[in-house]
Amino acid sequence: MKKIITVVICWSVFAGQAQTSDTASQLAASYFKEAARSSQNQHMWHENVYGPMLFVEPSSRVTYSNMPDSAGILTPDGSIYKGILPKEVMIANTSILWEGKRWSVILWPLPANRDDRLDLLNHESFHRIQVKLGFPERSPTVDHLGSLYGRIYYLLELQALKAALGKPIGQRNADLTNALLFREKRRELFPNTFENERILEMSEGLAEYTGLILGRQKDSIRQHLYHEVDSAQERKSLIRSSAHFTGEAYGYLLYQKSPGWTLKVDSNSDFPLLISLAYHINLPKHPVGEDLAALEKKYNGDAIIKTEKLKEEQRLQTVRQYTELFTQKPVLTIELIKMGISFNPNTLFDLGEYGTVYPTAEIKDSWGRLTVSATGVLMKDWKVITLPASEDIRVNGGVIEGKGWKLQLNEHWEMVKTDSLHFRLVTKN
Numbered sequence: 001m002k003k004i005i006t007v008v009i010c011w012s013v014f015a016g017q018a019q020t021s022d023t024a025s026q027l028a029a030s031y032f033k034e035a036a037r038s039s040q041n042q043h044m045w046h047e048n049v050y051g052p053m054l055f056v057e058p059s060s061r062v063t064y065s066n067m068p069d070s071a072g073i074l075t076p077d078g079s080i081y082k083g084i085l086p087k088e089v090m091i092a093n094t095s096i097l098w099e100g101k102r103w104s105v106i107l108w109p110l111p112a113n114r115d116d117r118l119d120l121l122n123h124e125s126f127h128r129i130q131v132k133l134g135f136p137e138r139s140p141t142v143d144h145l146g147s148l149y150g151r152i153y154y155l156l157e158l159q160a161l162k163a164a165l166g167k168p169i170g171q172r173n174a175d176l177t178n179a180l181l182f183r184e185k186r187r188e189l190f191p192n193t194f195e196n197e198r199i200l201e202m203s204e205g206l207a208e209y210t211g212l213i214l215g216r217q218k219d220s221i222r223q224h225l226y227h228e229v230d231s232a233q234e235r236k237s238l239i240r241s242s243a244h245f246t247g248e249a250y251g252y253l254l255y256q257k258s259p260g261w262t263l264k265v266d267s268n269s270d271f272p273l274l275i276s277l278a279y280h281i282n283l284p285k286h287p288v289g290e291d292l293a294a295l296e297k298k299y300n301g302d303a304i305i306k307t308e309k310l311k312e313e314q315r316l317q318t319v320r321q322y323t324e325l326f327t328q329k330p331v332l333t334i335e336l337i338k339m340g341i342s343f344n345p346n347t348l349f350d351l352g353e354y355g356t357v358y359p360t361a362e363i364k365d366s367w368g369r370l371t372v373s374a375t376g377v378l379m380k381d382w383k384v385i386t387l388p389a390s391e392d393i394r395v396n397g398g399v400i401e402g403k404g405w406k407l408q409l410n411e412h413w414e415m416v417k418t419d420s421l422h423f424r425l426v427t428k429n
Contacts, residue, residue: 024108028055028064029080031110035121036066039214044262047129049122049214052101054085057108061085064108070099090364092342093120095127104128115224118215126210135202135267142197144190145238146350148312152305153189154242155233157182159299161249162229165222169256173281176253178295180272181284185292197242202267205247209262212248213255225249233307239356240345246271254278322351325388326378332389332402332415332423336382337366355380367413367425374404389423 032053039049055064063085065074074081085091089098094105104124111117131137144150160179164172187194216224225248232238232245250271254261257278265274276283296305342362349357355378363370363377363385370377370385378386387405394401398409409415412428 024062025064025077025080025082028108029078031055031117031121032066032080034114034118035125038118039122039125042214043260044210044213045126045129045133046263047132049125049129049210051125051128052103053121053125054103054105055108055110056085056091056105058091061087061091062108065103070101073099088364090340090342090362093124094342095124102128115216115220119211120215121211122214123207123211126207130203130207135206138199138203139240140196140199141239141348141350141356142193142200142242143239143350143352143356144186144193145197145242146315147190148308148315149189150186151238151311152301152308153182153185154238155304155308156296156299156301157186158229158232158245158249159304161246161253162226163299164253165225165249172253173279176275176279177281177284178299180275180281181292181295183272184284184286188286197246198270200240200243201247201250201271202265202269203243204241205243205251205271206262206265208244208247209251212252221252225252233304235346237346237348239350240348250275318349319351322349322357322376322378323354325375326351326354326357326386330389330391330393330421330423332387332393332400332407332425334365334367334370334385334387334425336384339382340364349376351378354378355386366410368398368407368409370405370407372405375402377405393423 035053036050042049053066056062061084063074063083064077065081065083068074068076068081069083073086074083089096091105091107093107096103096105104121104127106120106124111120127137142150145154157179160175160182164175164179167175183197186197212221212224228245228248235241251262254274261274261278272283275281296302340363341358343358344360347359349359351357357376357378358372359376360374361370361372361377363372370387372387375388380386387402387407389402392403395415398411398413400407400409400415409425413425414428415423416426417423
């Protein structure tokens with residue numbers, strides 16, 4: 001059976017003050033107007049960025065929208081619509097197909113800061129239209145960015161981009177060439193997974209760039225980018241969030257040369273090639289070790305390398321812990337059929353040949369709904385997931401609970417034990 005996977009990306013939920021129903025509705029209405037104004041007369045994409053949008057409060061599922069749904073679940077509330085989103089609809093900052101319409105979904109409350117708020121709204125609005133624009137919903141993990149030298153050369157690339165951003169347009173070529181050298185070194189070291197960087201940039205990177213240009217005041221963009229680049233090293237995981245940094249940085253560098261550059265790209269486009277054409281740079285090939293070592297010092301390389309080597313010791317310890325948990329102790333294995341998933345892209349952990357660990361996640365599939373709040377779930381190739389199934393696993397009817405996770409089974413599904421270390425889900429005979 002062909003698997004249909006809807007990936008929904010879970011970002012940080014912004015805290016806000018308690019609001020009355022009337023106040024919340026009024027605030028939501030003002031946010032919809034903000035979003036509409038921010039993308040009015042945009043010249044980035046051949047589709048309207050502003051469109052069907054849902055603001056959803058996670059615990060109550062109270063939902064505010066800018067237009068009605070076909071089932072009448074959302075009813076008029078002043079100038080907007082309001083209702084309770086059905087439980088079967090997974091919620092996160094994402095885009096979804098619901099009631100025959102593609103919606104942007106944003107968790108409520110929204111960020112209090114105007115630029116952060118509009119950045120987020122336009123980011124998710126791009127995801128709503130990206131397939132129409134010819135950009136498939138592909139979100140691979142960039143596993144080599146979980147390794148020591150993958151992270152080092154990625155962070156050096158960002159620092160070179162930051163240096164380029166701080167110079168006049170005509171004086172950027174040296175820093176841009178160096179940025180591409182650091183990227184080319186990753187291609188040399190990690191040929192099997194390097195393409196995933198480009199694929200992710202042509203989805204999440206473009207979404208982040210759309211939020212940047214339409215959502216942020218122009219005189220604040222440069223400082224925002226400086227802050228983003230410097231904060232990248234603080235990220236615990238980059239394997240799913242890397243394109244958020246490069247998408248903004250490369251996108252803005254291209255914008256300053258040609259504001260309408262997005263109208264000419266497609267899903268096969270590549271930031272290094274776009275930059276080399278815009279700035280008349282020869283794409284670097286086969287970076288020499290001695291040359292790179294000298295360049296590293298120019299971009300705070302000593303500090304980056306020292307910090308990353310300290311992190312590597314902790315990463316290897318985590319690898320050992322997860323490997324033992326998922327390969328040497330009892331586990332429950334579940335095949336994915338028609339999956340929807342929400343997760344935090346900033347916490348994913350690459351476990352090499354075994355797959356990717358999602359420390360927290362919510363997964364919905366034909367067999368039921370899984371909530372992982374701790375310990376983690378291991379996913380391999382978007383085809384199978386593995387859960388820790390220690391001796392304290394509890395079964396109560398259609399509900400199975402383990403340490404840090406809860407599985408609510410649909411009718412006709414059950415868990416069976418295949419040997420001392422393995423459980424699996426099967427359909428009942």
